[in-house]
Amino acid sequence: MDKAMLHVYDLRDQGIRMLEEERRRIARDLHDGPVQALTNISMKLEVLKHMLDSNPQIAKDQVDQLHRRVTEAVKEIRALIYDLRPLAVDEVGLIEATKALCSQFEKNWGISTSFVVQDGVTSAEITPAKQVALYRLIQEILNNIKKHARATTTVVEFLRDESDLIITVKDDGVGFDTNYVPPGHYGLIGMKERAEFLGGRLEIHSIIGQGSTFIIRIPMYTG
Incomplete structure (x- = not known):
């Protein structure tokens, strides 16, 4: 997902590049964290559909694991929202x-x-x-x-x-x-x-x- 850094010729360019790098960082955090986790969960849920009748206990254990994964993904999303919220530093x-x-x-x-x-x-x-x-x-x-x-x-x-x-x-x-x-x-x-x-x-x-x-x-x- 990373691309080469933007070239800088003056302070205005540098300010623009810093803003762009921040946007890329947020995109990376979303992609590598909750998005990846939710994609894996979706794939496992598809497999679980076929296990409910043949292996109900294993399926139940998998559901418990997926529940923990979802909870972790929600925590990461909330942390990102906290990072992006309007600040009262001033x-x-x-x-x-x-x-x-x-x-x-x-x-x-x-x-x-x-x-x-x-x-x-x-x-x-x-x-x-x-x-x-x-x-x-x-x-x-x-x-x-x-x-x-x-x-x-x-x-x-x-x-x-x-x-x-x-x-x-x-x-x-x-x-x-x-x-x-x-x-x-x-x-x-x-x-x-x-x-x-x-x-x-x-x-x-x-x-x-x-x-x-x-x-x-x-x-x-x-x-």
């Missing part, structure tokens, strides 16, 4: 919105998620539009952890270093080679570009078998 601020995101992430996927804020750190010195963009970036990092890391714990931390806001997302998952980008998979590149578009940067550190750390550094200012 009302409650980036920090409170991220705290709620972490709680929802833990509830949905069973990954223990800690949320830490250094004393004195607020989101007031980040412009509202940048707060929304940062929220979406954190959201994408957590989605990446959910899909690939096989983590049991995650920590999201807000710190301040002089005039910079530093957001760290760390997991205890399987880790990966940060130098290798599979063909057609530009998620990590896109996340770095989005941080740069906001005037900051995203650093990614990972050791195979020892988890990963994502560090977003953004200048704090109101202008």
Whole structure:
């Protein structure tokens, strides 16, 4: 489903490409998750029709399994809807919105998620539009952890270093080679570009078998 990245010639092009990459990510999540699951369920239901008379007990066991699969697919769809819902980041601020995101992430996927804020750190010195963009970036990092890391714990931390806001997302998952980008998979590149578009940067550190750390550094200012 992935295609080559759009070419960028100026900041307007970069903004358009980031929007397009987000749409592709959502399409991938739908296709690889609930759509695939529901397609498999449909195929198994077709087989079950012919088993009801000949093997009723096996058919019953299969129905129970399919019920669990449907429940899981519904949960994934609801999570996608939650991700896409209109945000109130500009009302409650980036920090409170991220705290709620972490709680929802833990509830949905069973990954223990800690949320830490250094004393004195607020989101007031980040412009509202940048707060929304940062929220979406954190959201994408957590989605990446959910899909690939096989983590049991995650920590999201807000710190301040002089005039910079530093957001760290760390997991205890399987880790990966940060130098290798599979063909057609530009998620990590896109996340770095989005941080740069906001005037900051995203650093990614990972050791195979020892988890990963994502560090977003953004200048704090109101202008």
